[in-house]
Amino acid sequence: xxxxxxxxxxxxxxxxAVLTLxxxxxxxxxxxxxxxxLRYNLLMPGMEEWAGTLNYRYFLTDPxxxxxxxxxxxxxxxxxxxxxxxxxxxxxxxxxxFFGQGIVRLLVIAPFFVMPxxxxxxxxNMLMHPVYGIFAWIARLFGLQPVDWLANLPxxxxxxxxxxxxxxxxxxxxLTALQSLDEEQKEAAEMDGAGxxxxxxxxxxxxxxxxxxxxxxxxxxxxLSVFAEIxxxxxxxxxxxxxxxxxxxxxxxxxxxxxxxxxxxxxxxVILANIVAIFLIRLIGKNLEA
Amino acid sequence: MGSITxxxxxxxxxxxxxxxxxxxxxADGEFVVFVGPSGCGKSTLLRIxxxxxxxTSGTIRIDGTDATHEAPAKxxxxxxxxxxxxxxxxxxxxxxxxxxKMAGEDxxxxxxxxxxxARVLNLTDYxxxxxxxxxxxxxxxxxxxxxxxxxPKAFLFDEPLSNLDAALRxxxxxxxxxxxxxxxxxxxxxxxxxxxxxxMADKIVVLNAGRIEQVGSPLELYRNPKNLFVxxxxxxxxxxxxxxAAAAREKAATIxxxxxxxxxxxxxxxxxxxxxxxxxxxxxxxxxVDVDGVGSVTARAPGEFPVKHxxxxxxxxxxxxxxxxxxxxxxx
Amino acid sequence: MxxxxxxxxxxxxxxxxxxxxxxxxFPILWTILTSFKTEGEAIASPPHFLFFDWTLQSYFDVQSRxxxxxxxxxxVVISFGSTLIGLAIAIxxxxxxxxxxxxxxxxxxxxxxxxxxxxxxxxxxPIYLLFxxxxxxxxxxxxVIVLTMINLPIIVWMLYTYFKExxxxxxxxSRMDGASLAKEIIYVLTPMAVPxxxxxxxxxxxxxxxxxxxxxxxxxxxxxxxxxxxxxxxSPEGLFWAKLSAASTLAIAPILILGWFSQxxxxxxxTFGAVK
Ligand SMILES: Nc1ncnc2c1ncn2[C@@H]1O[C@H](COP(=O)(O)OP(=O)(O)OP(=O)(O)O)[C@@H](O)[C@H]1O
Ligand SMILES: [Mg+2]
Numbered sequence: 001x002x003x004x005x006x007x008x009x010x011x012x013x014x015x016x017a018v019l020t021l022x023x024x025x026x027x028x029x030x031x032x033x034x035x036x037x038l039r040y041n042l043l044m045p046g047m048e049e050w051a052g053t054l055n056y057r058y059f060l061t062d063p064x065x066x067x068x069x070x071x072x073x074x075x076x077x078x079x080x081x082x083x084x085x086x087x088x089x090x091x092x093x094x095x096x097x098f099f100g101q102g103i104v105r106l107l108v109i110a111p112f113f114v115m116p117x118x119x120x121x122x123x124x125n126m127l128m129h130p131v132y133g134i135f136a137w138i139a140r141l142f143g144l145q146p147v148d149w150l151a152n153l154p155x156x157x158x159x160x161x162x163x164x165x166x167x168x169x170x171x172x173x174x175l176t177a178l179q180s181l182d183e184e185q186k187e188a189a190e191m192d193g194a195g196x197x198x199x200x201x202x203x204x205x206x207x208x209x210x211x212x213x214x215x216x217x218x219x220x221x222x223x224l225s226v227f228a229e230i231x232x233x234x235x236x237x238x239x240x241x242x243x244x245x246x247x248x249x250x251x252x253x254x255x256x257x258x259x260x261x262x263x264x265x266x267x268x269x270v271i272l273a274n275i276v277a278i279f280l281i282r283l284i285g286k287n288l289e290a
Numbered sequence: 291m292g293s294i295t296x297x298x299x300x301x302x303x304x305x306x307x308x309x310x311x312x313x314x315x316x317a318d319g320e321f322v323v324f325v326g327p328s329g330c331g332k333s334t335l336l337r338i339x340x341x342x343x344x345x346t347s348g349t350i351r352i353d354g355t356d357a358t359h360e361a362p363a364k365x366x367x368x369x370x371x372x373x374x375x376x377x378x379x380x381x382x383x384x385x386x387x388x389x390x391k392m393a394g395e396d397x398x399x400x401x402x403x404x405x406x407x408a409r410v411l412n413l414t415d416y417x418x419x420x421x422x423x424x425x426x427x428x429x430x431x432x433x434x435x436x437x438x439x440x441x442p443k444a445f446l447f448d449e450p451l452s453n454l455d456a457a458l459r460x461x462x463x464x465x466x467x468x469x470x471x472x473x474x475x476x477x478x479x480x481x482x483x484x485x486x487x488x489x490m491a492d493k494i495v496v497l498n499a500g501r502i503e504q505v506g507s508p509l510e511l512y513r514n515p516k517n518l519f520v521x522x523x524x525x526x527x528x529x530x531x532x533x534x535a536a537a538a539r540e541k542a543a544t545i546x547x548x549x550x551x552x553x554x555x556x557x558x559x560x561x562x563x564x565x566x567x568x569x570x571x572x573x574x575x576x577x578x579v580d581v582d583g584v585g586s587v588t589a590r591a592p593g594e595f596p597v598k599h600x601x602x603x604x605x606x607x608x609x610x611x612x613x614x615x616x617x618x619x620x621x622x
Numbered sequence: 623m624x625x626x627x628x629x630x631x632x633x634x635x636x637x638x639x640x641x642x643x644x645x646x647x648f649p650i651l652w653t654i655l656t657s658f659k660t661e662g663e664a665i666a667s668p669p670h671f672l673f674f675d676w677t678l679q680s681y682f683d684v685q686s687r688x689x690x691x692x693x694x695x696x697x698v699v700i701s702f703g704s705t706l707i708g709l710a711i712a713i714x715x716x717x718x719x720x721x722x723x724x725x726x727x728x729x730x731x732x733x734x735x736x737x738x739x740x741x742x743x744x745x746x747x748p749i750y751l752l753f754x755x756x757x758x759x760x761x762x763x764x765x766v767i768v769l770t771m772i773n774l775p776i777i778v779w780m781l782y783t784y785f786k787e788x789x790x791x792x793x794x795x796s797r798m799d800g801a802s803l804a805k806e807i808i809y810v811l812t813p814m815a816v817p818x819x820x821x822x823x824x825x826x827x828x829x830x831x832x833x834x835x836x837x838x839x840x841x842x843x844x845x846x847x848x849x850x851x852x853x854x855x856x857s858p859e860g861l862f863w864a865k866l867s868a869a870s871t872l873a874i875a876p877i878l879i880l881g882w883f884s885q886x887x888x889x890x891x892x893t894f895g896a897v898k
Contacts, residue, residue: 117852
């Protein structure tokens, strides 16, 4: 497989991909780092000056940052909790034989293919609207006072919307993992006298652990960057109640034109994401060897 | 024509040296078999000859001309892989035609050659099938068909029979030998099965840890193994190798005697011991004996030999068929 | 292996299964239904589920009011363009990594993966400024470039895992049979890899079609694909549910169908081969 000829051809063929990705990653990142050390506002062009760590101090001590950090963690944690628990249950359900299983499976995974702006708007208007929404109608059906979801429970509402979008992902992966479980292993456990519950705890759950880890890590990567759902539903408000780090940086950059501050925020986001990424990379890397 | 010469060829993967410098001559039309235990570098050597791996140093000559840095396609050799490596998306016809198509031959010439190869290999009825619709033996024949249509200077086989069941293996072994008689093309055949080596080869190259231990015809290796390794590797069941006092009596570090060179008797002989296992094969009987003061010895009696586990028997090694080895393993 | 499953059990699961499926699918179903209503019906309370005057009016309105078709074309150009360019760059790279691996191959793959984990806000500011200076803001070209780079790691990874499954011996056989590198790729590798390449293509079109960070931030009236166009319905004056639903239905329908076809590959692509 490996002669000098094939090796040099291989190197040549990898170059475009490696080079473009490298440039794509390193140039903007270096610029962000540089900007983050400047006092730089687009409304005051030509006034850039060295600011040292001022932007970082400013960004990190801003109460909005604290709120955004907490919101980010709540959003990520909430969605993870819902999708892992819900996804496991759904996967177990879809693993059972029943009539129309294939169709139900399609219905369940459908939300994943809905673009974020559509799902956010549909939920915002047609489901969560305090007067005309389906939820309001259901509440009234039971004689309850309809909730103004996005005004009163903004972060919770955004969490619901995002969880709806990611539930299919978790379900699909856990279902795939579930179906790769060796049937004989389950039968052996049954022969050994394990009931359905202990079979689930001792055989199925450990088998799913890896897939769950993958789901957690990959979802985390994407959930740290939730943006469109917030933009079209709450605009981060009221106040900072539904602002996450991504949205905060966006607001700083493109609404307040504070390039320096936004860049500092961007770097903070990169650092946060890297903490997760390190774990994910390790996990996938280990798999590569197997 | 198809003579192949390796001069001081060596191969390292990174820092691990898999093949130290070796020299080897393969004459035109010869059937050469590389044998050796797993991991000894047989495949690597074959792939070096094929051009699928670079040499680390040394020269490869094909028909006298230096081919060390030629691309595999230019060397004019054909290879049959252990996994057959058939193109799954092409029919049998397409597979056999592929090398001709690559050589730019015209359609009607390709058609003639493919059909005649198919006839030789009994594949005519399967030309339209895809490889996955064939049995193991048929796939093997397609792989061979693909190799012969180009009329290469030499064929390279890398354990081509190891994926087949025992009966089919014997069959294909005969077919390949037959093919060699018909084509008279040089063949290099890699196997770790010494029976294949003994039955097919004109010349056997015994490899061990990348080194050539001995080169010779099957019977030369059987009669005059140069060292312990070759002695233990060639012959089935394996030669009994005995050290200790019994060897010292013969003034050697180790002595060897083949199971077929031991006469079994129920009444007399210089060695005696207790039977541990008897294998009745019908034509032969293999008797494993725990000989007093010598250790475990296997003897082969022609025909049926009525003996049971636990009985005592006597063994007489034929004196003139005794091999003596020095401390360093070399034959004395 | 499989034992007889009691009918009762099967019926129970059928009911639960369909109920759960209906609830999860409801927002999409509701969008589709609403798209066939008039604006008045759309906000009727209590809601009208099936018995209303079905009309296609909203679909016509969406096109005539806002040149909807232009945004569809933007989405098509951006998602197909970025995916095809990505494939053109990634196929040779994945070929090299799968069939001529070196000690560094694994590191390169992991590094590519790590670029995917860079949060977009980390590079939003410079990309925005560079695009502004180069006149790439609100252009299809700009979005194609960004989405190509965003999805390139996934494309390389997916192709790599597919190529890995092709035995190297087959490619070596073609080399022995006299095929040049180009012929080896055209006649042997590509036909064998077609299913893998097709699934990669599919998944990446889906991802690019739905990408909503860069498209929202880097496009305006001209190059806005459907994600950004539909976001414009979020303003209070955009409160026309039937039209929103019609635009949404059109935007999600093609991708939903593609997605349904590619559900298997989805798992593999999105987990970088960690779950198959
Ligand atoms: N690409 C490679 N990189 C590093 N080491 C290798 C490589 N290919 C082979 N080796 C090593 O070279 C040695 C010889 O391998 P080779 O495949 O030639 O053995 P073999 O004699 O064909 O064995 P087998 O009978 O099992 O096929 C082995 O120890 C193997 O681990
Ligand atoms: Mg081998």
